[in-house]
Amino acid sequence: MSWEIVPPGTKIDFIGKRRVAALLSAALLLASAGAAYLNGVKLGIDFEGGTEVQLAFAPGVPASDGAIRDILTNALEIQEPSVVRYGEPESNEFLVKFKGDINTAPEAAGEAGPDLITDLGKALEGGIGSVEIERVEFVGPRVGAELRVDGLKSLFWASLAILIYIAFRFNPRFAPGAIVAVLHDLSITAGIFVILGLEFDLRILAAMLAILGYSLNDTIIIYDRVRENLELHTSIDLPEVLNQSVNQTLSRTVLTSGTTLAALLSLFFLGGPVIQPFALAMILGVIVGTYSSVYIAAPVLLTLERRFGGGAAAQVAQKERQARRR
Numbered sequence: 001m002s003w004e005i006v007p008p009g010t011k012i013d014f015i016g017k018r019r020v021a022a023l024l025s026a027a028l029l030l031a032s033a034g035a036a037y038l039n040g041v042k043l044g045i046d047f048e049g050g051t052e053v054q055l056a057f058a059p060g061v062p063a064s065d066g067a068i069r070d071i072l073t074n075a076l077e078i079q080e081p082s083v084v085r086y087g088e089p090e091s092n093e094f095l096v097k098f099k100g101d102i103n104t105a106p107e108a109a110g111e112a113g114p115d116l117i118t119d120l121g122k123a124l125e126g127g128i129g130s131v132e133i134e135r136v137e138f139v140g141p142r143v144g145a146e147l148r149v150d151g152l153k154s155l156f157w158a159s160l161a162i163l164i165y166i167a168f169r170f171n172p173r174f175a176p177g178a179i180v181a182v183l184h185d186l187s188i189t190a191g192i193f194v195i196l197g198l199e200f201d202l203r204i205l206a207a208m209l210a211i212l213g214y215s216l217n218d219t220i221i222i223y224d225r226v227r228e229n230l231e232l233h234t235s236i237d238l239p240e241v242l243n244q245s246v247n248q249t250l251s252r253t254v255l256t257s258g259t260t261l262a263a264l265l266s267l268f269f270l271g272g273p274v275i276q277p278f279a280l281a282m283i284l285g286v287i288v289g290t291y292s293s294v295y296i297a298a299p300v301l302l303t304l305e306r307r308f309g310g311g312a313a314a315q316v317a318q319k320e321r322q323a324r325r326r
Contacts, residue, residue: 006251021295032191044201061129084273177300211285
């Protein structure tokens with residue numbers, strides 16, 4: 001006898017709990033909006049502009065991100081520097097990021113000036129040990145603003161493509177549920193980052209685009225089963241069809257999400273600080289995306305059908321079945 005995560009014939013009333021799920025989602029979205037209003041959105045230097053410096057300490061030098069951060073903050077008055085270990089621990093390399101331009105005069109505390117990199121090297125060598133500055137890069141505010149705009153455009157065009165695909169692949173009434181689910185996933189994932197005070201940079205943008213695709217994939221699986229069940233059971237109420245479809249795909253959903261989470265958790269705990277923000281965003285996105293495919297996409301479809309459809313989903317399924325017979 002084969003072992004299955006979700007036994008055949010499982011009947012969980014997902015649709016019956018849609019109002020509770022909607023309240024939970026609304027609470028998370030309101031908390032995210034409140035955190036953004038009170039604390040603001042913390043942008044990384046990729047979007048706001050700043051300087052990135054790669055440091056390589058000599059072998060055997062007891063360097064640490066805390067010691068480097070203390071020197072940057074206290075000796076050089078650099079505000080809120082980001083310091084992460086770069087590469088393997090034995091390589092003794094670190095990536096330092098802070099706001100400010102190395103080509104501008106240091107008129108204000110924490111603003112990088114022409115001698116700041118030299119002062120940084122001297123301060124680190126005197127406080128920690130022999131160090132070599134391997135790379136210095138600067139992202140200007142204008143470039144950061146362009147990256148922000150381009151990032152938002154990429155999310156918009158991806159969402160529009162999803163809307164068109166779902167409308168063509170299934171039915172126009174299926175598309176809004178997929179879009180609402182995707183926007184729900186991106187908003188809550190971004191909101192949790194805002195609540196935790198984490199930075200948004202290009203890694204998080206890449207994670208957002210990946211979350212968009214993952215959430216859509218899970219939603220399409222459920223929608224495809226909904227369409228099949230509508231063709232087979234045209235006399236059954238839509239809520240029952242949705243519940244049946246979600247339960248029938250639950251095993252696949254659990255397996256897909258579980259294996260993806262296992263890989264992402266490995267990245268988060270073993271991948272190092274450079275990859276951790278991306279892995280964290282993906283972990284949140286997979287969890288929220290799985291939840292939204294069940295509790296957001298399907299209920300939105302039900303709501304649209306009840307208010308505007310007049311049984312349109314069943315009628316479309318009937319027409320498709322008749323077309324195949326011809």
